[in-house]
Amino acid sequence: MNTVHLKMEGGRTMARIIENPKQLILSHAKEILYQQGYQKLSMRALSKACGIALGTIYNYYPTKKDLVFEMMTDYWQRFLDAVAEIIAADADIYPKLHRVFNELEIFIRNFRQYWLTPELYGDQAYSDGGLQKDHRFIDQLIDLIAAELTRAAADNTIQIRLGAHETAKFIIMNCITIVQMPLFRYQSFELFLKQLLE
Known part of the structure; x- marks a missing residue:
């Protein structure tokens, strides 16, 4: 208090x-x-x-910049906490990844609406600092997925051929692309993913 x-x-x-x-x-x-x-x-x-x-x-x-960065950090942290909760649930890896994709889709749409505005990113100081924070948070997201892939591989439910971190990066980058350019559906991506991991 x-x-x-x-x-x-x-x-x-x-x-x-x-x-x-x-x-x-x-x-x-x-x-x-x-x-x-x-x-x-x-x-x-x-x-x-x-x-x-x-x-x-x-x-x-x-400064207003300190406030905006704290708000952005809080926004990202809430998303990462939601992903960690999904991953902690006792379920097969593919439904978990699908739920993470759904959460990511909501996050990206809201992020674009509120945080990727020309007003905010028109200022070089905001865009540089904000992009650095974005990259750090994406790395944390990749780490969460990599840890889950490692756990699933230890349970012999999947096989990781590229390494957990590279596979997690592949999953997250493709999910982001699917959200931003919905020419490809997540269900189709999941079929490719199953071929890669089984």
């Missing part, structure tokens, strides 16, 4: 304890971004939406 300064009517501030101020700030920032767009996401608008003093917002996020 943290003490934050709340902005009161008349410009006065009052200290109050809020259990998770960073999460409160992030959730309101996402609301503004998703409903009104990047241009409307200002520290002042966020302060007003949260009912937290502007100085307190800056204590947590010194």
Whole structure:
């Protein structure tokens, strides 16, 4: 729990304890971004939406860039947590991979809508830093799939000929391509995958 300064009517501030101020700030920032767009996401608008003093917002996020990167990180982490949950489920590898694909499809569509806007990626600092984070998160996704492939190979349900990491990269890159250019269906890809892994 943290003490934050709340902005009161008349410009006065009052200290109050809020259990998770960073999460409160992030959730309101996402609301503004998703409903009104990047241009409307200002520290002042966020302060007003949260009912937290502007100085307190800056204590947590010194710049708008810091806030945006934290939001992007949170967005990616939620997706990776959902994938980890799918993988932890006790099921055959192919239904798991199909569920991961479905989750990835939703993630990419939303990511494109909210995060790949010209407003956000028009700024070189945002695009460079954001792309570096994207690559790191994609690597984490590949690692999750590689670990599951290794487990399935240890159970003798599949055979990995290219190595778990290379196979996981092949799966994820093809899934991303299928989402972005739906000329090829996942079901057809799964048939190729079964030929590769069995």
